[in-house]
Amino acid sequence: MSVLKCLPGLVFFFNSATILKAQEHPKLDAFFKKMAETRQFSGNVLVAENGKVVFRGSYGYADFVTHQPNRADISFPIASISKTITATAVLQLAEKGKLTVNDPVSRHLSGFPYAVTIRQLLSHTSGLPPYNAFFKSALAKDPKRIFTNTDFLPAVMQEKPALIYEPGSSGNYDNVNYLVLALIIEKLSGKSYPAYIQEHILKPAGMTHTRFMPLSDQFNTDTLRHYAFPHLYRGLFDEAPVRSNTIPYVRDYWRTFAVVGFGEYISTVDDLLRYDQALYENRLLKPQTLKQSFDVVRLNDGKPQPQLFGLGWEIEADSSHGKAVYHSGAATGLSSVLIRNIDKHQTVILFDNCHFNAHETGDLAMKILNGESIPLPKYSIAREYGIALQKNGADAARTLLKELMRDTVRYQLSESEMNQLGYDFLGTSNPYHMPERQLYAQALETFQLNTEFFPASWNAYDSYGEALLKAGQADKAAEMYKRSIELNPDNKGGKKALEEILEKKKNGNR
Secondary structure (H helix, E strand, O other): OEEEEOOOOOEEEEOHHHHHHHOOOHHHHHHHHHHHHOOOOOEEEEEEEOOEEEEEEEEOEEEOOOOEEOOOOOOEEOHHHHHHHHHHHHHHHHHOOOOOOOOEHHHOOOOOOOOOEHHHHHOOOOOOOOHHHHHHHHHHHOOOOOEOHHHHHHHHHHHOOOOOOOOOOOOOOOOHHHHHHHHHHHHHHOOOHHHHHHHHHHHHHOOOOOEEOOHHHHHHOOOOOOEEOOOOOOOOOOOOOEEHHHOHHHHHHHHHEOOOOOOOEEEOHHHHHHHHHHHHOOOOOOHHHHHHHOOOOEOOOOOEOOOOEOOOOEEOOOOEOEOEEEEEEEEOOEEEEEEEEOOOOEEEEEEEOOOOOHHHHHHHHHHHHOOOOOOOOOEEHHHHHHHHHHHHOHHHHHHHHHHHHOOOOOEEOOHHHHHHHHHHHHOOOOOOOOOHHHHHHHHHHHHHHHHHHOOOOHHHHHHHHHHHHHOOOHHHHHHHHHHHHHHOOOOHHHHHHHHHHHHHHHOOOO
């Protein structure tokens, strides 16, 4: 076992066998070692080309209390990557003549009251509100009730909340679409959702280490311990981590909404590679079906789906190295991604158990695989600043920030990370720990500093305005929103917030 020492209080482990394998791609090896060293990655990664693994690595801990290292054979919740499995099942049923993607949902689910098609469910263009909107009345009557998929259609018919938009006229990513698809799979196959997936996808793909696990159970998977690292201002790994199943909001939510179809599978990087290869080898779907699923869906007006979704897969906007499709997944404390460059038969699979952006890291890995020169990662100034601000106050934190900015070899300041740090202090990104009223001063200090360092960023001013408004400083918030709109006239959210501030002021804050 080899040891990689990082910042004080942090030691990362990886298997010596992993090191030998990594030498097949030294640039990826160097990149991920630096990602781990700079505390921007903890988990497993596998990169393949033409079905052959060219790089794999395991970093960080599967259990941060016992310091059990991550290993490639540890099962991770893949979260919304599960949606591609659901989509594959639906398209299999289409190939068998059980449905067409243009069928209205009501053809297969009697009583479904909305003019929504299967294609719109697959591409997140249905306009359906989140699934909990359908259970409001029932939950109000019985707060301890547990809702499953079988409760959904009766609730839809009874509640009938308004659609968010006309089906096909816009797009918004929502789990509700895949809950409905799971119901259709069960209706047309005559099998339970997990039974169909096991027989028609996992088994033919050889995915022997992938299995269905309800979200309420995923916080205690095999040897992976499910932790939350919700705030940039905490010393990552330096303090006792928070078990995700002890966070009341998370624990109680998934106990109440025991619905499936969008995030219930746990897997390994090698099993996802088997899934990837089964798709390439057309063991799950025909070539023409796959091609259809990898084309961006068009809205009613002919414009592309805003998030560039096809039928179950999202299409990368950057095609400079070939057409790539992907799906990412996120859960409390976890992030994952499966990226497939279908032109070059390249695959990147990433599991992260500190909730860093797996998709962003995976895209960098794909660029390295295709010969792009990517600067090695640096330590986060935002994180070090946040820790200092929380522990030592604003003056000491600013002094540290200026000192670290002079060390351009090892440190970098990221506008997006500073923005995230501000929201962490504000308490709106993860409402699990400290009451947000205790952190307003730190939030305002962070957002203000971000506007000072990034004065051309409309988003920095917009976020600062939001924080000021939340802190009760409406006049100053209006100034920030005005500046944001000057920089970005298309900032609709900022315009709406400013209008509301001015309207309240006009009416004497009534």
